[in-house]
Amino acid sequence: MSSNKHSGQLIETAARIVEVAKRKGADAADVVVSEGVSNSVSVRDGARENAQASENRGFSLRVFSGARVASVSTNTDDDVEGLVDRALAMARVSPEDPYASLADKDRLARDAADLELYDSTAVSTEALAERALAAEEAALSVAGVTKSSGAGAGHGEIGFALVTSDGFTGGYRRSYFSTSVSVVAGEGSSMQRDHDYDARAHNSDLRPPEEIGRQAGERAVARLSPRQMETRRGASVLFEARQARSLVGHLAGAISGSAVARKTSFLRDSLGKQVLRSGIDLIDDPAIARGAGSQPFDGEGVESRRLAMVEDGILQQWFLSTALGRELGFETNGRGTRSGNSLSASPTNLSLEPGDRTPEELMKEIGSGLYVTELIGQGVNMVTGEYSRGASGFWIENGEIAYPVAQVTIAGNLKDMFMAMTPASDIDRLYSIAAPSILVEGLTLAGR
Structure with a gap:
């Protein structure tokens, strides 16, 4: 079924619920209808581990009675009358909210652009399994990789429709395709694990599974025989782009x-x-x-x-x-x-937004410091900005990567860290939070 036809059905359902809400006495109302389908396959050691498929649908109704507002949700539209009655009953006993209302009419979107969010490409369960197996095989072929922690591939789509009693009607769909793999390098107590992944709205934008697997394997092998470093203050830390996105997330x-x-x-x-x-x-x-x-x-x-x-x-x-x-x-x-x-x-x-120097050029500029390829834990206080997270990666010496390091704690304050950031030139804008590699100077690195 086409994306437009799907969206039209969702909009019709939302409009019907809004109509009932107005008929039953709501001063204003809006309805969100969402639905999604997904299909995924995971493999391990060359064999399928499991396959999952899911479908979901949800309805969220928000009603206003004067300055009072209430919302209710359900996963079926079998009893729209009952849904509306519950919402209105809740609104009438809710405290007044001086801020809540529908959006001003003059701010509503009128001409929605086609953002190419939906790709109708059908990917069978068999094809997903082949992708996951290809990624795992490529990772295991890297010298030094000893076992797989599993690989997976998925495909799905999500539909969204919004109708308001003020006259707004809109809907759209988005699709997604993904591949991931995680492997272990080394043996015994010296084992190191790493992974790689990709997720895109369009199937054709997804990186080849062989590339994803190879990079996962190479990342794991590069981490073998890590050293513990001495505690340092005022250190330079270069977060690779994959980890730098978390800093932008904290800023958001x-x-x-x-x-x-x-x-x-x-x-x-x-x-x-x-x-x-x-x-x-x-x-x-x-x-x-x-x-x-x-x-x-x-x-x-x-x-x-x-x-x-x-x-x-x-x-x-x-x-x-x-x-x-x-x-x-x-x-x-x-x-x-x-x-x-x-x-x-x-x-x-x-x-x-990216800067004009590559990560390698920033490494040469700082001479020595930590290149972070993994962050561990959630040690961030958003009230004070205090930042303390475990990390591993590589030590930079004489402007180049010298050896892997592990069991490092990075400590600082986000307010200071943001003021000390220098973005590199590498960035992938197809992630919802996009960042280049980011150099942050003046941090404390706690080691042995």
């Missing part, structure tokens, strides 16, 4: 309107102030073709536009929905996000 969390409103962000008083070095931009762009976080409109139907969240190092705005914007004294910027019954705000395709 710190400039979320939800965190600012709750006073749980260490950047809550930083609007209009410098949070990154001069010359560095943080861009959120929902209109990237085939982007993992692309969307023609947000969870409230508001048009999603490209935003400079940080420009020339200066924090320009928070991620906002309609309610969060009102609470903080702003208008929504089209970043409302629906999740079940909740509506918050989050980025779409967020990227720390």
Whole structure:
């Protein structure tokens, strides 16, 4: 079935529920209908381990009764009348919310662009198994790799429709394809594990399974015989792009309107102030073709536009929905996000814009430091910015990778770390959080 036909069916269902809500006395209402299908296969040691297929559908109704609001969810539309009755009963006994409402009509998206989010390519379970097996075989063929921790491949699609009583109607679908593999190198107590993966909206954009497997194997072998390093202060740390994305994720969390409103962000008083070095931009762009976080409109139907969240190092705005914007004294910027019954705000395709030097050039510039290829644990306090995470990777000496290191703890404060970041030139914009490799100077490395 075509993407447009699927979306049309979802929109029809949402519109029917909104119509019932209005008929039963709701002052305003909106409905989200979502559905998804997925198929995945995992293999180990050249044999299929398991195959999984799933289908899900969800309905979320939000109703307004004066300044009171309530939301209910269900996975079936068999009893729309009962769903609406429950929502209205909850709204009438809920406390008044001075900020909640449907989005302003003049902010709604009218002409949704085709962002190429849906690929109708059919990938059979057999083809998924072949991909996973090819990735595992390529990884095991790397000299030094001793066993597989498993490989997998998947394919799925998600549909989303939103209808509001103010006249907004919209829907879209997105597809995804993925391949991953994890392997072990070495024997006994000296074993090291690593992995590689790829996930894309279009099948043709997915890296070949053989490449994914080979890189997983090479990464694992490169980590053999790691050393423990001495504790150092004021060290230079280069986060490879795969790990640097977590730093951008922490920045996104710190400039979320939800965190600012709750006073749980260490950047809550930083609007209009410098949070990154001069010359560095943080861009959120929902209109990237085939982007993992692309969307023609947000969870409230508001048009999603490209935003400079940080420009020339200066924090320009928070991620906002309609309610969060009102609470903080702003208008929504089209970043409302629906999740079940909740509506918050989050980025779409967020990227720390790259610099003009390669990771290798940054290594030569710093001379010595840590090149991080794995981060462990969740030691980040978003209220204070304190950062402490386990890491492993490679020591840089004389501007080049010298030997692997493990059992390192990186410590600092995100506020200081953001001001000390230098982005490299490598970046993959098809991830929803995109970052090049990032050099951070002045960190403490706790070793033996």
